[in-house]
Amino acid sequence: MKDKLKPYILLSPVLLIIALVFLSGIIMAIVQSFGYFRVAGLNEFTLRYYREVLGSDSFLSSLSFSLYTSLVSSIVAVIFGVLLANTIAKYKNGNNVIKYLYGIPIIVPHIVSVLLVYNILSNTGVLPRILYGIGIINSASEFPSLLYDENGIGIIITYLWKEIPFVAFTTYTVLARISDEFLEVASDLGATNKQAFFHVTLPLLMPSILSSFIIIFAFSFGAYEVPLLLGPTKPKALAVQAFIEYSNPVLENRPYAMVINVIITFISFILASIYYRLFQKIHKY
Amino acid sequence: MLVLSIFNLTACGKGKIDESDIFQKDFEELVEEARGTTVTFYGWGGSGQTNAWIDGYLTESIKKDYDIKVKRVGMNMDEILNKLLNEKQLDVEVGNIDVIWINGENFFTARENDLLFGPFTYKLDNFNKYIDENSLDIRYDFGYPVEGYEAPYGKAQLVMVYDSEKIKDPPENYRELLELAKSNPGKITYSAPPDFTGSAFIRNIIYDIIGYESFTNLELDEDVVRNIIKPAIDYLRELKPYLWREGVTYPSDVALLNNMYSDGEVWMTLDYHPNSPYGKILTGEYSDSTRTHIFENGAIGNTHFLAIPYNAPNKKGAMALIDYILSVESQASKYDPNIWGDLPVLDNEKLSEDEKKIFSSIKLGEATIPQDILFQNRLPEVSAEIIPLIEKIWIEEIPGE
Amino acid sequence: MRDKNQYKRILAIFICFLIIPLGVLLIWSFSKNWSWPNVFPSKFGLRGWEYFFDSSSNSINILFFSICLSLVVTFFTLIITIPAAKALSFYEFKGKKIIELLIYAPIIVPPVAVAMGIHFQFIKIGLANTFIGVVLVHIIPCIPYSVRILKSVFELMGRNIEEEALDLGANRLQCYIYITLPLILPGVLSAGSIVFIVSFSQYFLTFLIGGGRVVTFSMLMFPFIQSGDRMIASVYSIVFIVTTVVVLFIVEKMTYKFYRDVKRWYL
Numbered sequence: 001m002k003d004k005l006k007p008y009i010l011l012s013p014v015l016l017i018i019a020l021v022f023l024s025g026i027i028m029a030i031v032q033s034f035g036y037f038r039v040a041g042l043n044e045f046t047l048r049y050y051r052e053v054l055g056s057d058s059f060l061s062s063l064s065f066s067l068y069t070s071l072v073s074s075i076v077a078v079i080f081g082v083l084l085a086n087t088i089a090k091y092k093n094g095n096n097v098i099k100y101l102y103g104i105p106i107i108v109p110h111i112v113s114v115l116l117v118y119n120i121l122s123n124t125g126v127l128p129r130i131l132y133g134i135g136i137i138n139s140a141s142e143f144p145s146l147l148y149d150e151n152g153i154g155i156i157i158t159y160l161w162k163e164i165p166f167v168a169f170t171t172y173t174v175l176a177r178i179s180d181e182f183l184e185v186a187s188d189l190g191a192t193n194k195q196a197f198f199h200v201t202l203p204l205l206m207p208s209i210l211s212s213f214i215i216i217f218a219f220s221f222g223a224y225e226v227p228l229l230l231g232p233t234k235p236k237a238l239a240v241q242a243f244i245e246y247s248n249p250v251l252e253n254r255p256y257a258m259v260i261n262v263i264i265t266f267i268s269f270i271l272a273s274i275y276y277r278l279f280q281k282i283h284k285y
Numbered sequence: 286m287l288v289l290s291i292f293n294l295t296a297c298g299k300g301k302i303d304e305s306d307i308f309q310k311d312f313e314e315l316v317e318e319a320r321g322t323t324v325t326f327y328g329w330g331g332s333g334q335t336n337a338w339i340d341g342y343l344t345e346s347i348k349k350d351y352d353i354k355v356k357r358v359g360m361n362m363d364e365i366l367n368k369l370l371n372e373k374q375l376d377v378e379v380g381n382i383d384v385i386w387i388n389g390e391n392f393f394t395a396r397e398n399d400l401l402f403g404p405f406t407y408k409l410d411n412f413n414k415y416i417d418e419n420s421l422d423i424r425y426d427f428g429y430p431v432e433g434y435e436a437p438y439g440k441a442q443l444v445m446v447y448d449s450e451k452i453k454d455p456p457e458n459y460r461e462l463l464e465l466a467k468s469n470p471g472k473i474t475y476s477a478p479p480d481f482t483g484s485a486f487i488r489n490i491i492y493d494i495i496g497y498e499s500f501t502n503l504e505l506d507e508d509v510v511r512n513i514i515k516p517a518i519d520y521l522r523e524l525k526p527y528l529w530r531e532g533v534t535y536p537s538d539v540a541l542l543n544n545m546y547s548d549g550e551v552w553m554t555l556d557y558h559p560n561s562p563y564g565k566i567l568t569g570e571y572s573d574s575t576r577t578h579i580f581e582n583g584a585i586g587n588t589h590f591l592a593i594p595y596n597a598p599n600k601k602g603a604m605a606l607i608d609y610i611l612s613v614e615s616q617a618s619k620y621d622p623n624i625w626g627d628l629p630v631l632d633n634e635k636l637s638e639d640e641k642k643i644f645s646s647i648k649l650g651e652a653t654i655p656q657d658i659l660f661q662n663r664l665p666e667v668s669a670e671i672i673p674l675i676e677k678i679w680i681e682e683i684p685g686e
Numbered sequence: 687m688r689d690k691n692q693y694k695r696i697l698a699i700f701i702c703f704l705i706i707p708l709g710v711l712l713i714w715s716f717s718k719n720w721s722w723p724n725v726f727p728s729k730f731g732l733r734g735w736e737y738f739f740d741s742s743s744n745s746i747n748i749l750f751f752s753i754c755l756s757l758v759v760t761f762f763t764l765i766i767t768i769p770a771a772k773a774l775s776f777y778e779f780k781g782k783k784i785i786e787l788l789i790y791a792p793i794i795v796p797p798v799a800v801a802m803g804i805h806f807q808f809i810k811i812g813l814a815n816t817f818i819g820v821v822l823v824h825i826i827p828c829i830p831y832s833v834r835i836l837k838s839v840f841e842l843m844g845r846n847i848e849e850e851a852l853d854l855g856a857n858r859l860q861c862y863i864y865i866t867l868p869l870i871l872p873g874v875l876s877a878g879s880i881v882f883i884v885s886f887s888q889y890f891l892t893f894l895i896g897g898g899r900v901v902t903f904s905m906l907m908f909p910f911i912q913s914g915d916r917m918i919a920s921v922y923s924i925v926f927i928v929t930t931v932v933v934l935f936i937v938e939k940m941t942y943k944f945y946r947d948v949k950r951w952y953l
Contacts, residue, residue, distance in 0.1 A: 007777035011785060017766060018788055022800055022826050029803030039374045039806070056680075087696045104704050106880075107930045109887030112923040115911050116707035119714060124548045124691035124722045126710050129945070132723045140550055140722055141471045141529075143783060148534045150686075165704070174905065215793055222796020224890045228911055232534035233477045233684035239798045243890075246802050247367050249394045251374065261799035268794045327898060339743075358898040359909065368897055375810045381899050500758055541911030549722045569719060 026265065033258035040251035049255040059260070065095035067228070067262075068238070069152040070220035073159035078213050080160075081167025082205065086197065088168070089175045102169040114229045117158045120144045147230050154230045155237075163216045167209075174208045175201070206235045212280040217275075218268045238264050307600055312410050315601045316351060323354040324602040328386030329481075330359015331540045334561055338625040341534045342618045347609050353602055358382075362391045363479070369400045369594055374684065377408075380596035383603040389427040389481075390588040392435060393669035395592065402593040404433025405604055411611035412436055417632035421665070422588045435590035436607045439619060439627035441557040441585035442659050443485045443576040451552040455578035459493045459520060466527035472552040474529035474545075477684065478676035482539035482555050486673075487510070487679055489585050491517040492664055497583075510674045518682050525683065534684060547571055559659055560626025563650035567623060571611035576652050579662055585664035588630060617643045622650060628659075708927075714920035724787040734921035738796030745906060749925065752903040753933055755817065756885040759824040763832050763881045764874060766825075771836030776845045793830045800826060801894045808895060815897035823891045835880065867945070875941060881932050888929060903929075 035046040053059050106112070120126045137143055147154035180202065186200050206272035220226075227237030236244070238260055245257035307315065318589055330336060336359065344355040365385055372380055375430065387395065389616060395401050406412045416423060416437060423437055436636040447455055452469070454463040466473045476483030492500075493516045503510065525532030539555055546554035547570045556562055556577070565571040591610065593603045613636070616629040629644065636644075649655070667675075714720065720732025738745050773779075774786060792800070801823060805814065813819035847869070851861045889904045896902070903926060910919035 004779070007723060007773035007782075009774035013766040014770040014833075015785065017822070017825055018829065020793075021804060021822050022792055022795075023788075024807065025800035025802075025804030026795060027803070028807060029799055032803075077920065082699060083760045084696070084729075087693050092694060101704060106709070107883060107927055108708075108750070108923075109883075109889075109926065111709075111889060111908060111911055112711075112926060115919050115923055116711060116913075118914065119710045119916060120416065120707055122914075124545075124550050126725070129723050129725045133725055147528060148530065148536075161703070161707070217860065218794045218796070224796075224798045225908075228537075232678065233537065234534070237686070239796055242798065242802065244852065247363050249366050249370060251370060254360070257802060261796075261802055264853065265795045265799050273795050282615075331913060333915075358901070360898045365898075371806060372807050375806070377809065381815055381897070539915055540915070544914035544916075547721070617706075 016275060029258045029261045030267075032255055033262045035255050037251070037254050042252065049259045051257045053256060055261070058235065059241070062238050062241050063263075065150070065152065065231075066221055066227075066238040069155050069159070070217050070223075072152075072198060073156040073220055074213055074217040075162065076156070077160055077167050077216055078162035078209055081164045081212070082171050082202075082209060084168040085171035085175050086201070102165050105165045108162070110158065110162065110223075111225050111229065113158050113161045114226055117154055117163065117230070118147065121154060121157065121200065123147075142148045148232050150232050150235070152231070155226055158208065158226050158230065159216070159220050166216065167212045170208050170212045171205055174205055178204055206279055211270060214272045214275055216230075218272060221265050221268055222270075286607050304363070306406070307405075307604075312408050312604075313315050313406075316608075318604045319599070319602040319605040320352045322599050323356055324383045324388075324599055324601045324606045325356045325358060325381060326606070327358045327360050327382045328462045328635055329361055330357075331538060332561075333625075334558075334564055334625045338619055338627075339402045342374050342624065343610070343615065346614070347606060348549070350607065351605055353605060355606065362387060362481075366391055366394055366400070369395070369596075370398055372596060373398060373400055376539070378596055380594055381598065382594050383597040383599045385592050385594060386438060386589065386605055387435060387592045388587060389666065390669040390672045392426045392431075392590065392592070393429045396429065396434060400595055402595050402597060402600060403432045403435075405593060405600075406431075406433045407435065409604060409608040409611065411608045415611060415613070415631040415635050415637065420632070422586075423630070426590060426669070427587065427666045428673075430496075431590075433677065435592040435632035436611065437588050438591045438610060439616075440586065440630055441628065442559050442579075442663060443482070443489055444559045444562070444654065445551040445553055445582045446556050446571070446575060446577050448546075448572055448574055449576045450572070450574040455576070457581040459490055459580075463524055463527070464645055466524055469552060470527045471529050471531075474532070474542065474551055475555060476539040476542045477535035477537055478679055480537065480539055482557050483535070483542075484672065484676055485557065485585050486555055487517070487675065488520065488667060489580065489664075491675070492585070493580050493582050494520055497664050498669070503668065503671060505670050505674075505679075507674055509646045510671060511678055514675060514678065518678065521679070521683055532683070533686060545568075559624050559628065560620065560622040560649060560653050563652040564622040564624070564626050566650065566652055571652075577654055579654065579659070581662075583662040583664040584659075585666060586659070587666045613640045617647065620644065621647050622653065626653075628656070630645060711923055714916045715924055717917055719759075720916075731799040734917045738921050738925065741844060745903075745925075746924075748901055748906050749903050749929060751901070753929065755821065755900075755902060756824070756882050757933075758938075759821050759828065759885040760878050760882045762821065763825050764878055765827045765839060767829060767832040767836055767875065769791065769879070770868075771833050774833070774841050775837050789833050790830045792826050797823075797827050798890055801891050812860055814895055815899040817900055820892050820896045820900045820902075823895050824885045824888055827888075828884050828890075831880045832877040832883060835877040836870070836873055839870050841917060842873075843869045850951045856952075871941070871945065875938055878937070885928075 030125060033049060035042050035044060035049055108116075118125065122128075123140045123143050123145065125143075128140060131143065132140075138266045145151075146157070186195070222239050223237065224239040224243065228240050231237055231240065242257050242260035242264070245253060245260065248254075248257075310318075326333075326339065336357065339355065339357050344357075347353050347355060361383075365382065365387075369380070369382070406416075418424065426435065445455065451472070451631070452463075452465065454461075456465050462473075475486045478484040478487065478567075491514050495513065497514055503513065512552075529535075536545060538559075540553070542554045543556070543565075545551045547565070559577060561576055562577050564569060566575055567574060591607045593600055597603050609617075611631070613631065616631055619625050619627045620629050633641065711745050715734055716730050716732070718733060719729040720727035727787065737805035762893065768899040770789065774789075776780070797809075804823070808814040843866070847865055848861055851865045852858075857862070886902075887904060888902070889908055892900060892902045893905055893908075896905075907919065907926065910922060
């Protein structure tokens with residue numbers, strides 16, 4: 001009897017905090033998104049805020065901007081992260097290398113990695129200065145606009161700086177445990193390195209690739225600080241737009257902010273479950 | 286333990302402060318009672334010079350003279366307002382902000398929502414002594430009557446800051462600005478609203494094109510405003526391709542624009558404080574050839590103010606601090622471009638000869654436009670409610686492809 | 687042989703990708719005048735560092751305050767996630783999948799949405815602008831990371847060891863001190879480090895819920911990065927990084943030392 005309750009008891013503190021802060025936060029957001037915000041005198045549930053937001057051009061461009069930056073950065077991060085992990089795994093001292101190198105980007109917060117990218121890739125950053133010195137470009141404005149631009153490249157690179165090492169690390173820990181025997185067997189059976197990688201290693205890595213992908217995608221899709229600092233005037237990333245609406249002194253505007261918040265959350269969930277199923281399929285083959 | 290502390294904090298938020306005595310007592314008594322207390326001062330923290338004046342001169346001198354401790358918190362005005370709005374809605378009687386640096390559309394919102402304590406300025410000694418209550422920029426804030434709910438802090442006027450080595454002839458009007466941009470593509474831009482300075486620049490352009498008079502008594506209707514400012518929007522669109530990044534995107538903050546200017550990425554920037562650019566030449570942030578300029582039709586000027594939130598925990602301390610800021614010494618030290626360079630709000634007529642000397646002895650530098658010229662070419666602000674409309678229209682029409 | 691060279695090249699590129707930007711950061715922090723198009727500063731100076739150490743900027747106090755806040759967050763997060771991870775790895779029970787989903791959900795749901803959602807309530811019950819309020823919101827995004835690490839630690843340890851020890855006559859406390867703790871300690875440290883870093887790096891959560899009253903180092907650093915003031919921003923960034931490394935190092939050393947002392951005392 002006691003044993004049956006034990007897991008619930010152990011879980012109760014964490015679930016309490018999650019319920020009180022996390023769940024109630026989401027519920028409040030959902031409720032307010034439907035227009036119910038008593039304090040501002042809004043007493044009815046309505047879908048009109050959703051209709052307005054989903055129909056507005058500026059929302060749709062924010063949505064595609066956020067989707068674009070998070071998808072591109074997450075996919076690139078996964079590809080390079082796995083390749084990197086694979087390369088390091090072949091090296092005997094891999095363990096130490098990965099531990100110390102990985103530690104650096106993990107400790108650096110996202111706003112500092114914004115600064116790193118700004119220092120190097122802004123129009124007057126270190127890279128254009130070097131190019132100018134060599135003579136490849138003749139003025140600061142000739143250097144391509146990577147920051148504050150619709151192409152979102154500055155934002156993507158900022159994410160990549162932290163995410164490639166992250167993916168590499170989580171993948172490496174799994175990779176390190178994959179017995180060399182698997183690979184030997186594969187090579188005995190006549191597989192090339194490439195074939196062995198795609199047919200043996202990769203499927204084994206899928207679960208950790210999946211989870212890292214979901215983590216980095218969800219983070220970048222709902223991120224605030226990085227697109228605030230490096231994004232263009234228009235379109236603004238979703239979370240940035242949500243806070244602008246939230247800060248509106250006219251309280252009746254609050255539902256618009258919450259609609260955006262709920263949509264971000266909803267899309268993150270949907271996409272996460274889609275990736276999950278997609279990866280399951282790939283895994284199976 | 287956690288639960289107990291939560292209850293404790295809740296109790297804190299709901300207690301009521303007794304302030305009936307504030308209006309009855311003498312100002313000197315209030316200052317006495319404020320001794321040894323802390324006053325929390327919230328305001329925009331993006332200007333290093335402002336912060337340096339508050340953290341340096343103000344904090345040190347008021348500690349010496351009144352034994353009051355100043356705690357400065359940097360926060361944007363709309364965020365402060367949002368916070369107070371939320372607190373007001375939830376009946377939070379005791380907040381944590383004593384003094385706020387406020388003006389313009391924010392004062393309007395604050396008064397409409399009953400967020401401020403007052404009227405209090407009539408109780409301040411220095412206000413009565415040195416301020417010209419009847420002056421339009423003291424009685425009205427962006428067209429809205431002040432009625433004693435905020436005290437003047439300093440004056441500002443929008444100036445263009447440019448590098449005289451790169452730009453030989455600064456533009457006198459919007460037409461010349463367009464020509465300048467055409468001959469120096471990519472070297473000019475302005476900060477995007479809702480940045481305060483960028484927003485003021487846009488209004489200045491509107492004035493230059495259609496004249497300030499069209500704005501008095503303007504109807505608060507989006508279509509009406511859109512119609513009236515159409516020529517300006519068309520102009521800004523025409524200007525777009527010659528701006529930095531072809532006008533597709535704009536720096537989000539005037540501080541960022543300033544840094545771009547000192548980097549040499551652009552050749553012009555903006556400043557709401559006519560004296561500050563000289564200060565930056567002194568620190569080396571701006572080149573020695575930096576100069577300031579205003580359009581021949583005038584530059585927008587306004588007064589910025591200090592107010593006390595309805596739920597300030599230390600209203601006596603707040604009043605003492607505000608009064609202290611209105612003293613000759615404070616206004617003079619604030620005016621010094623070595624520190625901040627903010628224009629004083631004191632009425633020249635009310636100053637004694639010695640006091641006048643304190644101000645005239647402050648070295649302004651070649652980069653600064655003399656005060657009388659600034660004063661003669663000062664344009665008042667539009668009514669506060671129109672500004673968010675103008676900003677909304679700008680964001681819809683201008684940035685992006 | 688070819689592989690080794692290729693490997694070295696890739697690793698070298700990766701290292702540059704990581705280290706060079708940090709090197710640029712260091713140079714910026716010591717620059718006085720570094721205008722276009724110089725590849726290196728024309729003048730060096732300490733203005734940024736002076737500003738940081740100057741008491742009027744209050745930076746050192748805020749730094750220590752932030753360290754305390756994040757340590758508190760780490761402590762409470764570990765306390766609630768260690769039993770949770772144990773439950774999830776050792777037991778099967780009804781509703782396990784839903785509970786796991788709930789625990790990992792903060793990774794999918796953007797923290798900004800949760801913060802904006804809960805902000806009003808916090809003001810109402812007096813938690814906004816308080817230390818505790820900020821701690822509570824920090825804990826939320828930290829939970830999934832901590833549980834993830836601790837879960838694999840418990841799985842590695844396996845249920846059986848504890849049960850065997852109990853069978854052999856150890857009481858609960860002995861079991862905990864001699865068996866469980868040493869086995870999970872490295873995992874706890876690793877989870878704790880991640881939690882500390884996540885909390886120390888937070889900006890928006892502290893900014894919104896703290897309301898300007900609870901000021902952390904990230905909040906102090908942010909406006910300089912936003913305005914492109916590279917010199918001062920670099921100084922603060924370096925302090926941030928160095929502080930994190932130092933704090934984590936000290937905590938790790940202290941934990942092992944403490945553990946050895948406790949063992950000795952109990953004996």
